[in-house]
Amino acid sequence: MSGSASPGFTPTGTIASHGDRRRVVFATVIGTTVEWYDFFVYASAAGLVFSRLFFQPAGEQAAILLSFATVGVSFLFRPLGAFLAGHFGDKYGRRVVLVLTLIVMGGATTLIGVLPTYAQIGLGAPILLIVLRILQGISAGGEWGGAVLMAVEHAPRKKRGLFGAAPQIGVPLGLLLASGVMAVMAVIAPGDAFLEWGWRVPFLLSIVLIVIGYWVRRRVEESPVFAEIAERKEQTRLPIVQLFRRHTPLVVIAALVFAGNGAAGYMTTGGYIQNYATDPSGPVGLEAGPVLWAVTGSGFTWLASTFVAGWVSDKIGRRATYLVGWVVQLGGVLALFPLVNTGGVGGVFAGVAVLTVGLGFTYGPQAALYSELFPASVRFSGVSISYAIGAILGGAFAPTIAAALVQATGTTWAVTWYLAGMTAIGLVATLLLRDRSGIPLGPDHETEQAVSPIRGVSKA
Template sequence: MTTDATTDPAEARLRAQGTSSRSQRTKAAVASTVGTTIEWYDFFLYGTAAALIFPSVFFPESSALAGTLLAFSTQFVGFAARPIGAAIFGHYGDRLGRKGALITTLSLMGAATALMGVLPGYATIGVAAPILLTLLRILQGIGVGGEWGGSVLMSMEWGRRKRHGFMASLPQLGVPIGLLLSTAAVRIVSGVGGEHFFETWGWRIPFLLSVVLIAIGLYVRLSVLETPHFRRVREQKAVVKAPVWEVIKTQPRAIITSAFVRMAEQAPFYLFITFVLTYGTEALSLQRDDLLNDVLVAAALGFITVPLFGFLSDIFGRRLVYGIGVVGIAIFAFPYFGLLNTEESGLVLLAIVLSLAIHDIMYGPQAALISETFGTGVRYSGAGLGYQLASVVAGGPAPLIATAIFAATKSSTGISWYIVGCAVVSMIALLLMPKPHASVEDVVEERDEVKAA
């Protein structure tokens, strides 16, 4: 179908600016990656604080273990809210467009995180403190739940079909970059002000810094146009009136398998970046700053591994690459804790680096693997729901389950078996996952060079 530039505001804007599809692909990739970086900075910052700070600030009357469980419980609430965000913003993203939904999710996430930075603790306002913390965490979860689908689609739908894996992996870079920035912020504030300063007031600084990041993210996102795939749906008057209900009704298997295929990726990931801080400091008496430094090194490696495995999925296929990652995480479940338990700095670093590298074998191709399963008219809703439902069954419960297993057994063996079980579930889901939807093969006319009118 040939787009009439005189009736298409997006094409008219392209002509007026003398831009091109290639330029918009670059802008979309950058805007998606910057946005997800900020979202995940906020989300990971909470996870780090839940492991190190929140037990004493918001649950001071509990024992150390009970305080940690309560802090991870508030973290789980954010995971449980993600599918709600996916449904809300999936609806508007499929009805009105990807761009507007993404600007809203970014604003919501930033506001919730900044408010956490000024939230009084239990010593000041009593039980209201953990209640307000939980409410803000819910807002964070809704924001992240709506963010992922739109960011991935903004980048992927501007990309060429043969590069979907690579283009969709770029927003996934927001995870290692956000992890790197949040961990670095905690590390710097703690190092400069000292442990006492960080635990009393300094922990708020990284939360307040998110305001600056949000301003940058909004500026970048406002410059990106709507994706050509969604414009085509709108031109053909094929916009689905109730996309969430439509995708649940027509593609339930795709949603369910998209959720469970993430078990081997998401559950171990949150053990590798949050539970490891609790396990390392309390069970192994390792230094918090050393563990944070190790996470920084592993996160930096993600700059290479995430897009690399996304690119390899374009060559060898999504399922093959993803399946290798599932098997890899199962094999590494016991060696991971074996390396940690040596308490040797070099081997602890090796455990953390390898854990995230194997995770990225799945995380690189994952966005395209899930998104391509759904039709264009319901893709934001379907991909978002499938992806975020995993937060309820995988990512959210993982630190809680690991903490409970360790409390009951005083051993990491049960946690390793838990990781293996997650891998088995993911492999079954991968084998049952539907083939890519036919609409993925639609050819959207590309104008690689659009001259100013």
């Protein structure tokens, strides 16, 4: 069996049915939605309540920075999750890693929902919060790579962008679900009741989502590319070592591509806009409920643009789609705060919705782009570690940096230029890459895959 056929074939050479592919798409969407729901519930709570419940003794401004810093702390542990998931995913398969990361993420999220506050146990409260946040980071570091490879390696060659968009739309779906549940709780438990117990309910609901996600993922077949590698007993012994020995420059460039998207994306997913728009001493000063509904609405525009971008990348190539996306994202970055600062919920929605169109076009093709960059034997490691490093460089501390810039300058223009600079970095990184849309993904084509995707470089 040829490697070019493997994304649509089982190890025995029979064509995978449409039903098999639908199950894979459904499983990756459900699984990543659950994972990112957990992640974004935390980010929303960090922007709305954690500064007052866990860090208040530090003072109002410092508490806000500390709360956002806990969002970023988890990113520092994503590479550890990526290293572990990449090693075991390239050695033992994609599916086992996906099930494990789902359980770890959901368990940590549920436990946050029952944590005592600083007023109840003192310094132990923020310490426990950070420990659980670290577990979320380790899980997130391993989740994404496995999900995108399951989707892309099952896909027909000419539909990898579309199939790869499936785990990508799990991110806006997670944002939509997390913001929606938070908004509902702000209605059910308004004011002090939200601060006392309402914020805990979205965390506790994670246990239900874990059960659903676990059931769905257990029913999915292993990636046909990995199944073929395993059948031949060709698993790489130390995939991480091989990755960095041969592909370090590629890992860095791929990471910078995602960093350009992540910095802008984490204005909403990291909770910054929610905090900024609800700050009673700020220029907007809205209630939490309307802001959460505005962010929820932007989840729809992000979802739609992500899906469309994946489809478009199958028509015009990953690189061209990204280049369009960077231009649109820059426009969204420049429009974000002028729209939010109009002071109404409509302005908040317009600002984040316009931004998410560009975010979708610089995120929708990412699964296919990353999968086509790395050889089959180290693909899980390459995809996961590039994503994790990019998350640190881009999204990890973007909310903290934004809050610090506003506190230091008294204006949001400093944040706008920061986000514009990160967008430019993503654009330059994309220009450094060749388009590899449609390259064979199977192990028979390792030689072709090993030719460097970096422009001007012939070998990895």
